[in-house]
Amino acid sequence: MILHHVQTSALNDNALAVCLRFCAPQDSIVLSSDAVIALLDQQWLNKLKPFNIMALADDVAARGLTEKHLAASSIAINLISMNEFVAQSLTHQKVITW
């Protein structure tokens, strides 16, 4: 079980696309900084749907995104703190930063 970490915007870097290509069903994906923007885009949300999706709460709030904006998404996104991110990295077998 791998924790895939994507931190660049899917609109100007292929990191999320490559991550999704090599992501196994049981893996998790954590989006941070500009990568959280993908959570507003239904096309990306559809591709993220099969996986356990997390996003750094601070990076989401920093950008003025609220539950309302994320509610439009059809998938469960758990917003996590930095401490939770560290905990997640320990419960997974390894972390891949794309």
Place this chain on the structure above:
Amino acid sequence: MKHICVVFRHAPFGATSSREGIDFALLSASFEQQLCLVFTDEAVLHLLADQQPELAGSKDYVSVFKAFDLYDIEHVLVCETSLQRFGLTLEDLAISAQLASSTVITEQLQQADEVLVF
């Protein structure tokens, strides 16, 4: 001894990250780590034969790929989807590499102890 997988996803010449990844891979191999290299997306262009890096003002680090087996790096995987996308085949490549489907690469990433992406 760790099984390290190094994934390249950026094009040659544009960024320096690929050069750092190659140096990292060769260094790890010289420390007897078990290496597997994966070239995906535009990074498959690293392996094209007949490159002339000097025309792009870049040092010739492409010839380093030929040293892979010197460092006994045997596992060089090329993403099949990316090759097809660019209309390339294994014959276009400068070194011998294994054509790998997404599932094969996914499996490699699962088995590796560490995966680094450049």
